[in-house]
Amino acid sequence: MQEVMEKLGFNHRIVIDAKRKAGGLAMLWKFDSTVRILEYNKNLIAIKISDPDPRCFSIIENAWNEDVYGSNFTRLCKKQEATRQALHTWNKEVFGLCQVRINTLIRKISDVQNANPSNFNGRTEASLQVELREWLMRSEVLWRQKFRELWLKKGDKSTKFFHLSTIIRRRQNNIDAIRSEEGDWITDKGLIRQHFLDYFRHHFIKEEVNFPDHLEDLLSAFILEEDNLALCNIPTPEEIKSTLFHMPDLKTPGPDGFPVTFYKSFWPIVGDDVIKVVTSFFTGGSMPKEINSSLIVLIPKVIVQELIHSFKVRKIKAGQMAIKIDLQKVYDRMKKLKKDAIYLGSPLFLSRARTKDFKYIIDKVESRLTGWRSKCLSWAGRTTLLNLVVQSIPIYAMSSFSIPDSVCNKLDSLSRRFWWKLKNSDGRFLALTAWDNLCKPKTKGGLGFKKAKQINNALLSKLAWMIASKRDSLCMSILRAKYKVRDDWLRREPLRSASPVWKAIEGVKEIIVKGACYLIGDGASINV
Incomplete structure (x- = not known):
């Protein structure tokens, strides 16, 4: 393959070796670009090619390395803002409007094609086509970043789909009006903001709770000392970099406006500051609100459904643990919500319809x-x-x-x-x-x-298998304890009084039975 590459005038390659005498793929290219393999098999090679303007590195390096003062978080924010301003100015002065450049090149190509054929016009058209492809690629990348559709891996250059997606996303992310509980429409931005604040303050106010004496003695410690030390360890620079590089490239950017691909592409420049910020958080235990604005903790939806079912079928006796009392109060509040309320993509309450x-x-x-x-x-x-x-x-x-x-x-x-x-x-x-x-x-x-029903059965079968195989997780432990799951669960009759989630799991037990089998181990739990 090296000889073929040199004869054809290429200087880079990606090769998928053949299996025996069949198959095999190769991709060759001339340009000095950065190529990253996304996926490959015997039928295709999917790669990502990035060919940034070499001037971009110097612009970012100069802006990022400016002298700034303050804490690690403050310094990072100042560097981000300086870099953003420098890139904005450079883009406006050097490249101008992307679509204007594309339209200009299209007109020049059309003029050359309408002229008399000649070697000079042929070379001119070829040069213009190369430049046009470059600008179309830049336009596609720009719109792809704007509308952030992670599913679209293949498509045309800067089509209507990109533009419409961006417009629709921006409209969906904007709240123009809300309807109050009295039925009045609120359109003023300040009043909308205040209405949201008042609503959540009213429903989630702090209440005084009388904790029983020695409440901490009710639970025994489950975390060993060595486990606690491991949880308290400060992540190493390698772990911080690995975590960031496993994030999707164009995931929603934070308040700084930079997507993850920025930090990946310019890690040699920005990496040290990112590591210092993460390390500072783990050593100091605090983080500015602006950086920590998107962290949300949610209870898994399966556990929520089981809690709702438990509160429906029985009353909570006085004297139980404080956490359960608080959950009962939450459930009482939830009953005042709309019956079609959705939590994590699933309905909270089910009716007979x-x-x-x-x-x-x-x-x-x-x-x-x-x-x-x-x-x-x-x-x-x-x-x-x-x-x-x-x-x-x-x-x-x-x-x-x-x-x-x-x-x-x-x-x-x-x-x-x-x-x-x-x-x-x-x-x-x-x-x-x-x-x-x-x-x-x-x-x-x-x-x-x-088919939709096949997807449904496959996902429920996954839960059923986790129950049958005694998967070690909080959610599975709660389900097994609540419904008293034993080794003969797959052969037992389904329970009549159960939550919708458990009924759905038991409904696919026959699928698990068809493919499940026992493996003989040490014989401690089986009669031979």
């Missing part, structure tokens, strides 16, 4: 598919949207509830119509092949689509 309870999933999928921006997608874009977005929307609910068949069938129907008849939401359409064929894996001639 199960189809109505999960109709919100259909509405979310329908709004995503029938939106006007989805009509700008190509066939490849539609495939990606269905596989990575649409079929992921109901995942949260499907991972803990048994979704009614009518809802699952409607989700499959929406996906079929979107695939075959993109621009019409009703009426008949021609399907050139059965949906079952499209739901086959790509290795068997399908497109990898999945």
Whole structure:
């Protein structure tokens, strides 16, 4: 391969070796770019090519290394602001408006193509095409960062989809009006902000709690001394860097405005300051509000469902632990909420009309598919949207509830119509092949689509297997203790009085039984 690369005039390569006498892939390139392999197999090589302007490094290095004073957090914020201002000025002065450059190049190419053919015009057009591709790539990267759709890996250069996605995201992130409990609409920004503050202050006020004496003696220590020391260790620079480099490149940026890819790309310049800030937090135990503005702690939804079910079926006796008393108060407050309240993508309260309870999933999928921006997608874009977005929307609910068949069938129907008849939401359409064929894996001639009920059963089976295999986790421990799960659980009759989550888990036990088996160990718990 080295000889072939040199003969063709390339100086870089990525090679996937052949297995025996078949297969094998190679990618060769000439440009001095940074190439990172995203994924590869016998059929494809997916790479990310970054070719930053060499002047960009000097701009960032000079701005970042300016003398600033203060704590590690203050110094980092000042360096970020100085770098942001320097990049903004450099981009405006050197590159100007990206779309203006693209339109200018398109006009020049058109003029050359309309001129008389000649070697000079051919070389000129080739040069302009190379420059146009570079600016189109920059425009695509710009819009991709603006609308931050992580699922779209393939697409056209700066299409309507990018622009519409950015506009829609900005509108969704903006609150223009809210409706008060009295039914009045509030449109003033200051009044909206005050209404939110008053609402949460009213519902989540601090209450006096009388703690029993010696409350700390009710719980024995479960964390060993060596475990406690490990938890209190300050992370090493290698651990800090590894954690950051495992984050998605274009995940939502913080108040500084820089995405994760900035810190990855310029780690030799910014790495020391980032490490100092993280280390300062672990040694000092404090962090400015601006940096800590997005940390939220949530209770897992399965545990929430079990708590709600427990509070429904029995009353909490006086004298129990303070934490349970507080949870009972939270439940009393929750009962005043809307019956269709959603927590972590799942309904908090279920009625007897199960189809109505999960109709919100259909509405979310329908709004995503029938939106006007989805009509700008190509066939490849539609495939990606269905596989990575649409079929992921109901995942949260499907991972803990048994979704009614009518809802699952409607989700499959929406996906079929979107695939075959993109621009019409009703009426008949021609399907050139059965949906079952499209739901086959790509290795068997399908497109990898999945049926909703099969996804639901697979996710519930995962929970059932975690119960049967005695997975060591807080959530599984709570479920096994509440429902008295023993070794014969897979063969026992389902409980009648159980939460919706547990009923859903027991409903897929037969799937686990088909594939489960016993492995003989030391014989301590089995009769031979």
